[in-house]
Amino acid sequence: MTDDRSTWSPSERERARRRTRRWQTTRRVAAASLATAVVVGGLAAAVLLSPGWPLVRETFFDGFHARESLPAIIDGFWLNVRMFLIAEPLILVLGLAIALLRQARSAWLVPLRGLAVVYTDLVRGVPTLLFVFLLVFGMPALGLEGVPNSPFFWATTALVISYSAYVAEVFRSGIESVHPSQLASAEALALSRGQTMRHVVVPQAVRRVVPPLLNDFVSLQKDTALVSSVSLFDALFTARDYANYNFNYTPYVVVALFFVAMTVPLARLCDWLARRVARRERAGAL
């Protein structure tokens, strides 16, 4: 079963089949290119030939205003990025902790288990924007000692609270999708409940929920723009500021491009991670 390329050469029939396959591939590529050209061309034509296009181009796609607003938007966007980078790890940890609490079987943890259920039910029901308002305006008003008053702090906290409830449910669905036989074999090895979760269930669960988690991450990145409603100078607020002064909406498009530029690489990274895991763990699975 070693390589015997040296002694084997394809038969005439196999060479003919390879030619056929190449021809089929060429035809598929041609069809795909044609379909893409038709769709993209059609969409472009619909926009560019519309009656209002010249005006839209002036107000939304103006090079001068794009350049003018860019420095301020970059500054503002840095706030969105900071908020996302701080909130995301906290959300992951908190979300997983809540999901694990819901799965806990220890008698002592029953009250916390109840609390976790109430938390997800309540928090998911309240609009994220409302949390931002409540915390940013409400918490400083309490006048508590040693509690920060900065809107940035409380806006980030609002995002963490809101998203940890969603992420907890995503983790829970992953945990519950792990087959009971896995629990049985972990128990048979005399692993404790906590060890079973830590070493067997959660690693499998996390892999399965990467796509929906990514969904929530992207959503969070965009929802950092909610803080513009409490007058934090994020990218969106900066753009609105500029637009209101100059009667030109180009900065909005610039901000949109910034958000897209942040989410697309994240999506590709997740795809790559998923493929790597699949290659390693499902090799040869039929």
Place this chain on the structure above:
Amino acid sequence: MSEQPPPVQVAGTPLLSVRNVRKTYPVHGERAERVVLDDVSLTVDTGDVVCLIGSSGSGKSTLLRCLDLLEQVDDGVIEFEGREISDPRVDPRDVRRHIGLVFQAYNLFPHLSVLDNCTLAPRKVHGLGRAEAEARASELLQRFGLAEHVRKHPDRLSGGQQQRVALVRALCTEPKLLLLDEITAALDPELVGEVLDIVRDLADAGTTMVLATHEMGFAREIASHVCFLDGGRIVEEGPPQQVLNAPVEPRTRAFLRRVLPG
């Protein structure tokens, strides 16, 4: 199927003809390839029961998967009813409509009941109505002793029962050729019998089969033809009495010594 003409089987054309088939897999991280099937030739006539024997990794399963076009061969020709199915222009689904394949690990759909597992392909692929498909499936399930499990989901059944359901699922499409890939290898010894009984009935009824098996006694009993594979080649083949009782090749002898008790 009503819209299809009866098989035009010219006298002398075998149901299945495999000639000089080669299959290789790329080895990860190397330029060399692993040759899994090397110059394999095989002829199957209607009513034949061909048993493929050999150790794990000898190429039995790969050969079956190539016959069902689940794998693309790297050379050689496979003909089914006189038509070359290894041609890239052939739609694999056209071929698979007439071939049944049963896997070692049953591969039943866990979200469907036993009956729905068995009626899915007849209804969606072969155009049968629900009533007709269910009547046919129920009859087969009953004949194979599964009448009481019709409404259950596969995970509630024993391994032997699941594999019998998998056989019924393959038979419900009335295939002209049935491929069985070590269908008893995952079963408890006491459950092997109930599955083999069915295969024996099918063989007696004239079903054309190619099966990879580790059950030598069973192969001797039902096979019309036995092929011993080693290292991706058919080393020895012939009637079971010859290959299993009086093998000529040293490698066949060595293999049979290992697997046969005493």
